[in-house]
Amino acid sequence: MTEFFERHRETLEAALAAAESRDFWSAYPEVPSKKIYGEVAPEAGEAAYQALLGKPFALPGHPERGRLGSEVSPFGPSLAIDYASAPAEDLIAAASAAGEAWANSSARTRAGVLLEALARLNRRSFEMGHAVMHTTGQPFVMAFQAGGPHAQDRGLEAVAYAYRAMSETPESARWTKPQGKHPPIVLEKHYRVLPRGVALTIGCNTFPTWNGYPGLFASLATGNTVIVKPHPAAVLPLAITLQELRAVLAEAGFDPNVVLLAVDEQGAEITKTLACHPAIKIIDYTGSNAFADWLRGEARQARLYSEEAGVNSVVLASTDNFKGTCANLAFSISLYSGQMCTAPQNIYIPKDGIETDQGHKSFDEVAAALKAAVDGLLGDPARAAGVCGALANPATLARVEAAAQEGRVVRASAPLEGLEGARTATPLLLAVEAKTSQAHREERFGPIAFLVASESAEAAIDEAAGLAREKGAITAAVYATDAATLERSEAAFGAAGVSLSCNLTGNIFVNQSAAFSDYHVSGANPAGNACLTDSAFVADRFRIVAVRRPIAA
């Protein structure tokens, strides 16, 4: 079954070249355009999504002891979809039974199957966009991009890295050791990739595919079987993913149970049972530090790759484009209502203000300009809905309400207009003082941003980097017109294991992480270790065993 591999070989080779050059590249167009995806694609995708609602979701051949499903769109309606459910032991048994043939297939065969599934998923990107939108609360265009092509790119990236890592060892070798005047000793050696076993991918509510695909595809590419445990509120995007993967697996002659869905309900999760099962050898997890700590302590039989929480900071030291700075930051804190792991939470501003192309701006003037930029961005209700989307989790709304006590309110949060029935909140901006505030030193997930008055730009860099080291951070940004401040930021955030964006004033935002170019979680601070994707993310998902035998020289 190498025909899938041949069909997608160029894509794989281009992905590997992009990963090496780290220039812009994408296999799956991010623009939800009819020109690219076809004239009927938008309507057909929405219709396909609608057709899933209120019905049992089809996963032919999947273990089933019952049906579960309770997804409700953050925009209002219940999805009323149910999925095959089965106890952990059934899933492990099915995964183990499916594992041998998959493990014994070649790296090429597996890459071919996975690339074919990604290509088919790409064709379902509009449908996926709606599925992601109505399980996460993302606005549609973002749901299309992050849930569709961007996630597919990250999946492809994982396959490419895994393929490269497995290709480092030849399938066979001849070992010829000279013996002086005597004939050499010759051994024939065969090397084989041995997967770890059954992997578990634990999905999150906000980015079920973007955060789920790297671990899922990396584990599959390296020959492991995978049980996907979606967040109970965001099952559909991963169920669609598995539908395609299982179909391609079956076409290629494999047991589709190489990938399985572990559906559960909030309050009756099966995550812990699965995670601690001795057969589970790899866990990919996106979520809280608390649960990641639990996994580290209790699921020690498995290698854990995690994306956890952190406190992302921006340091505003000076700028030659004040308007662009404010517009860029306004978008960064508004996008998907701050529910990105990469969204900035703390914006440090020297208490005596900053120098800009518009002259000196006091702390209060900067705060007012940021407020105005957010108000401007969200002034039109339709555009606001397209930027902010809805809140995935009711707890986030409660958090926004409670946070208003934690500082001086520069901008109050409010529901979005024109989205009746949706759970929404525009950004809350709070002014605090670095010296006295504790509130900004914890992650406050959601549309909550602190404008932190610091003694100086230097003090701000040191505090923000220290916070990253202590609490974790996935992104950091600095605005400065002088080399010294930029260098200090680079050194401080670098040592804290955070990648740094400098002077973003246009259409690139600190929240964005580009496949094949940007690394995601560094692994060098408490925000986790799911790099997406480097060799460390893939190389330990398989092992190598060899056979050697003497042959005549």
Added chain:
Amino acid sequence: MTEFFERHRETLEAALAAAESRDFWSAYPEVPSKKIYGEVAPEAGEAAYQALLGKPFALPGHPERGRLGSEVSPFGPSLAIDYASAPAEDLIAAASAAGEAWANSSARTRAGVLLEALARLNRRSFEMGHAVMHTTGQPFVMAFQAGGPHAQDRGLEAVAYAYRAMSETPESARWTKPQGKHPPIVLEKHYRVLPRGVALTIGCNTFPTWNGYPGLFASLATGNTVIVKPHPAAVLPLAITLQELRAVLAEAGFDPNVVLLAVDEQGAEITKTLACHPAIKIIDYTGSNAFADWLRGEARQARLYSEEAGVNSVVLASTDNFKGTCANLAFSISLYSGQMCTAPQNIYIPKDGIETDQGHKSFDEVAAALKAAVDGLLGDPARAAGVCGALANPATLARVEAAAQEGRVVRASAPLEGLEGARTATPLLLAVEAKTSQAHREERFGPIAFLVASESAEAAIDEAAGLAREKGAITAAVYATDAATLERSEAAFGAAGVSLSCNLTGNIFVNQSAAFSDYHVSGANPAGNACLTDSAFVADRFRIVAVRRPIAA
């Protein structure tokens, strides 16, 4: 300081090519020959070793609060060497202070320093041979090879793999994203290798350099500082190693405290204090499963690479070279008195005997032939001493004595002749039945081999592979003249994560693991995960952080 790199660039490139082809290659000649190492090398090496005895060992600039040292040669004499000792906090502080410049140096600079140190260590191979011999009990030629060139090859291999892994990411990139008719967005990106911090290498008594170098050199190459905690009975080989490393570091302008020695005494070990220190981010450990389990539980802040215990098996199903088989196995179980982590412990023989080129041989005939082969190999006292060496640890002698109760004695163990004052024991061969014996199902470290009577060759393969899966194993071997038995062995041991040697009857032994070609611990059974060396062994010792900034298109 790239001149060291240029000096050794060809060696590094050849190492990378060898790792890819996995053909025989070695940078450091394994033959202790005057022709290779110089006419005076043997005498000069021994004299250099003798000159170290009874004196303080010199490590200029090393933290020191006292002096410790209590090494006694397994061949008799006390070494009477003392070493600078310092509490864990002092060592961590010194390592941390030395770390920044080392972390900020380039991968090339670090590789150059390490390759220069390896070249200098190679020139001290005779001296190292004596140091390894008198701390481990290895016979001299083996101590020279395993402690010198073979360990150096493993160190070079770690540097090469680390260098390759770091080279996967460019130092900088230009990311150009098309914007249709508008000018593209262009970001300039810089990527930087970020080491984890301070690494800890915990040495073992039997192979202080061969087992210590891979982790030590891999951690250093990736920019970490390393504290080396030798076994209290085998300090000298690692102290010599650090002497060279520290000298080259100083010449290259680095703080020599990039590598530090943590000497302690049996009964007052500082291993646990060091291992659990929050600054320690990587641990390389060779030793017991019990202590590795402790590290996994308690030193969770660190990534652990381990070589632990296991039960290595041979299955004797049939052979077309009975004499060669017996001779090969006799050497494997006698070499260094079975104190290699790769030495076979269990030799499975079908209870009804096997077919050979000498006709059918009953179980007892096979047992007698193996006994005769060992007796023949060790008949000459000088040759016996050169094969068996001495026992590193008094507990091993006690274990051999106790083991005689665990089966029917086919060959009794005895002290070696002509080695008065040395702690020695020739192999004990015990016959047991697979069905009833438990004794062979545990690791019995030392010159103890079980001849296990099994129902059939198939049952033997299944039991031996099952034991590997349950208790761990680093090596396995099979002797069979038919393809079916070889295939069954390959599948069973492969699935158990053990590399397999087939029909070794000449001068290659199951115990031997060749750098650049053989992987060591597979990581797929309880014997540990220190592969020596693949990408998984190096890629997680560093992280990548990036800086990105927009530039004009």
